[in-house]
Amino acid sequence: MTITDPTDLHALAEAWADGDVDEETRTALRALMDGDDLALLTEHVGAALSFGTAGLRGEVGPGPNRMNRAVVIRTTRGLADFLLAEVPDAATRGVVVGFDARTDSARFAADTVGVLAAAGIEVRWFPTPQPTPLIAYAQKALDAAAAVVVTASHNPPADNGYKVYVEGAAQIVPPTDAAIAAAIEAVGPAREVPLVASEDLADHPKVAPVDAVVVQRFLQELEGARPPLPDDVARDLTIVYTPLHGVAGELIQQAFALAGFDDLHVEPTQAEPDGTFPTVAFPNPEEPGALDAALALARDLDADLLIANDPDGDRLAVAVPDGAGGWLPLSGNRIGVLLGSYLLDRTDASRPLGVRSVVSSPMFDEVCDARGARFEATLTGFKWIARAARELEVSDQRTFVFGFEEALGSTVGSVVRDKDGIGAAVAFAEMVALLHAEGRTVLDRIRELSVQHGAWVSHQVSVTRPGAAGQREIADAMALLSERTPHALGGLAVTAVTDYRTGADQRPPWLAATDLVECSLDGGGRAMIRPSGTEPKCKVYVDLRTALADDTDLASLEADQLALADRVGRDLLTFVGLQS
Structure with missing residues (x-):
C-alpha cells in the first residue's frame, strides 16, 4: 500500500529521518520534506522496499523506499533475528558477506558485517569487491548458515541491492522470504540497532576475511565440474573478454589460465571495477551497445570468441564470428542449448539432470531427452533451478549437469547453486576449442542441433x-x-x-x-x-x-x-x- 496523505507522509518521513544513522541521507530526506514535490516525497517514503525471494533491489537514496544504510541495517538485523531463531548453530556457523563495485556497496557491506557481529554471529567476509558466484560458493564451502551479497547485478548505475542465500547455499524461496520479511518488519529504527563500527571490524573477534584458499578451491572445483578436454585439443583460441566494469575480471583470467587458455584479451576501457559504468548507459550485456567496445577489439584481433559477464559476474554473454566478417551475439537460449548439449554429450553421469526456467527454450528438453537425461522446468529465477537440482539429486539419485535461463544465466554442475558466469564461460570456451579441433564452428554446431531437434x-x-x-x-x-x-x-x-x-x-x-x-x-x-x-x-x-x-x-x-x-x-x- 502506498501512502499519499501529506500529513501522514511528513510524519513518516520525520520518523524515518530521526531513526536514520547516516547524515547524508537524513539531510536529503529533510530537504524533500521542505520542498513542494509531494509526488517525489511519496516515492521515497509512501511505501517501503519489499523484501522477497530476490532480497532487496532499488535506487539508492533516502527513505524506506530506497536503498540506503538505514534500510540495510534494519534488513540485516531482521535477517540475524531470523537465523538465530530458525537455523541451528547459526551464530557459530556464521554468515558470509560480499559485495560488488557499485558506489555504495562497500559501505552497505560493512554495515551488514557490523550488525551481524553485534548480534553475536560469526562473519567471514570479502573486504574487496568479488563476483556473486564466488560469494555463493563460499557459503557452501564454509558451511555457513547464510550469505549476503550487496549487489544490483546488471541494474542501472543508480541502483543497489541485497541478495540473501540460506538453505543449501541457494537464494531464498518461499516461505523463507516471508519469514525474513516479517523479522525485518519487527526491527525498530536503524539508529537503535546495535552495530560494530566499520573502523572496528578488522579487530573484532566475530569478524575475519574469507581465507584465500576458498578462492583456489572454487577454481579447482570449477575445473572438476567440466568434462576434461582431450590432451590433443589445442587451447589456442584468441578470446576477447569484458567484465563491463564489473568484478569478475580477475577470477575469469585465473580460471582461463588454469584451463590452458593463454590468449585472453580484456577490453581495456572496461577492465577495472567501476560502479559508475562510464562506457555503457546500462551495464547489461543484453542491452544494445553494451558489447560495442569488446566487439571492436574482437574484430581488430580477428578473435575466435567474445565472452562477457555482467557486473557481478553471474551472467554469461557470448558472441561468435558469423562467417561473413561480422559477429553474432548469442541469446541466452542459444547459449543454454549449446552448453547443455556439449556437457550432456560428454558427461559420465549415469543419471544426468538438466534444468531450465519455464520461459526458456523447450529445445533444451529435446536435447536432454535425446541424451537420456531427465529434464525439468522451474519457475523463473535460479533459486528455483537450484531447488529442483538439490531435491532431485536426493529423491531421484540424479547428477545435476547443467541449468540455464533465457536471461543469460547458466551454471555448470553443483559447484555454485546459482548462476555462474565464470564456470560457464570456461566451459563454453572448451566447447569452442573442441569444435575447432574437429574442424567445426559454433554456427556449424547450431545447425547440427537444429537438424536433430x-x-x-x-x-x-x-x-x-x-x-x-x-x-x-x-x-x-x-x-x-x-x-x-x-x-x-x-x-x-x-x-x-x-x-x-x-x-x-x-x-x-x-x-x-x-x-x-x-x-x-x-x-x-x-x-x-x-x-x-x-x-x-x-x-x-x-x-x-x-x-x-x-x-x-x-x-x-x-x-x-x-x-x-x-x-x-x-x-x-x-x-x-x-x-x-
Missing part, C-alpha cells in the same frame, strides 16, 4: 503500462485468460492452454502457482504471457519449432519464424486487450 526460435514481445492504472490494466488482461482463451495466434491453432495460476498441487514445488499462462501451438511451439516481476510490463515469450532440412538456409528460416513469432506475441497481447 528442430529449428527453434525464441522471441519476446512486451507492453509497458506504468503506474497504478497500468498495474490494474495488466491484472485485468491476465484475469481475462481465466474466462476465455484464444483459438489461434499468428495463424497457428492453439492446441492447449496451461494456466500456472492453478493446479500447483499437481506440480513439483519448483513449479508453484504463478501468474503465467501458456498457449500450446500447432507444430510444437508455444506462447507464454505473464506480468514482469520487476518492471511495469506484461511480457509474452514465444517459442516456435520447425523442421530443418539439410539443404535449407537456417538464417532465412529463422528470419521467417521470428516474424511469425512476433505476430503470435502481438496477437496474444491484442487478445487480452493490451495493444503493443
Whole structure:
C-alpha cells in the first residue's frame, strides 16, 4: 500500500529521518520534506522496499523506499533475528558477506558485517569487491548458515541491492522470504540497532576475511565440474573478454589460465571495477551497445570468441564470428542449448539432470531427452533451478549437469547453486576449442542441433503500462485468460492452454502457482504471457519449432519464424486487450 496523505507522509518521513544513522541521507530526506514535490516525497517514503525471494533491489537514496544504510541495517538485523531463531548453530556457523563495485556497496557491506557481529554471529567476509558466484560458493564451502551479497547485478548505475542465500547455499524461496520479511518488519529504527563500527571490524573477534584458499578451491572445483578436454585439443583460441566494469575480471583470467587458455584479451576501457559504468548507459550485456567496445577489439584481433559477464559476474554473454566478417551475439537460449548439449554429450553421469526456467527454450528438453537425461522446468529465477537440482539429486539419485535461463544465466554442475558466469564461460570456451579441433564452428554446431531437434526460435514481445492504472490494466488482461482463451495466434491453432495460476498441487514445488499462462501451438511451439516481476510490463515469450532440412538456409528460416513469432506475441497481447 502506498501512502499519499501529506500529513501522514511528513510524519513518516520525520520518523524515518530521526531513526536514520547516516547524515547524508537524513539531510536529503529533510530537504524533500521542505520542498513542494509531494509526488517525489511519496516515492521515497509512501511505501517501503519489499523484501522477497530476490532480497532487496532499488535506487539508492533516502527513505524506506530506497536503498540506503538505514534500510540495510534494519534488513540485516531482521535477517540475524531470523537465523538465530530458525537455523541451528547459526551464530557459530556464521554468515558470509560480499559485495560488488557499485558506489555504495562497500559501505552497505560493512554495515551488514557490523550488525551481524553485534548480534553475536560469526562473519567471514570479502573486504574487496568479488563476483556473486564466488560469494555463493563460499557459503557452501564454509558451511555457513547464510550469505549476503550487496549487489544490483546488471541494474542501472543508480541502483543497489541485497541478495540473501540460506538453505543449501541457494537464494531464498518461499516461505523463507516471508519469514525474513516479517523479522525485518519487527526491527525498530536503524539508529537503535546495535552495530560494530566499520573502523572496528578488522579487530573484532566475530569478524575475519574469507581465507584465500576458498578462492583456489572454487577454481579447482570449477575445473572438476567440466568434462576434461582431450590432451590433443589445442587451447589456442584468441578470446576477447569484458567484465563491463564489473568484478569478475580477475577470477575469469585465473580460471582461463588454469584451463590452458593463454590468449585472453580484456577490453581495456572496461577492465577495472567501476560502479559508475562510464562506457555503457546500462551495464547489461543484453542491452544494445553494451558489447560495442569488446566487439571492436574482437574484430581488430580477428578473435575466435567474445565472452562477457555482467557486473557481478553471474551472467554469461557470448558472441561468435558469423562467417561473413561480422559477429553474432548469442541469446541466452542459444547459449543454454549449446552448453547443455556439449556437457550432456560428454558427461559420465549415469543419471544426468538438466534444468531450465519455464520461459526458456523447450529445445533444451529435446536435447536432454535425446541424451537420456531427465529434464525439468522451474519457475523463473535460479533459486528455483537450484531447488529442483538439490531435491532431485536426493529423491531421484540424479547428477545435476547443467541449468540455464533465457536471461543469460547458466551454471555448470553443483559447484555454485546459482548462476555462474565464470564456470560457464570456461566451459563454453572448451566447447569452442573442441569444435575447432574437429574442424567445426559454433554456427556449424547450431545447425547440427537444429537438424536433430528442430529449428527453434525464441522471441519476446512486451507492453509497458506504468503506474497504478497500468498495474490494474495488466491484472485485468491476465484475469481475462481465466474466462476465455484464444483459438489461434499468428495463424497457428492453439492446441492447449496451461494456466500456472492453478493446479500447483499437481506440480513439483519448483513449479508453484504463478501468474503465467501458456498457449500450446500447432507444430510444437508455444506462447507464454505473464506480468514482469520487476518492471511495469506484461511480457509474452514465444517459442516456435520447425523442421530443418539439410539443404535449407537456417538464417532465412529463422528470419521467417521470428516474424511469425512476433505476430503470435502481438496477437496474444491484442487478445487480452493490451495493444503493443
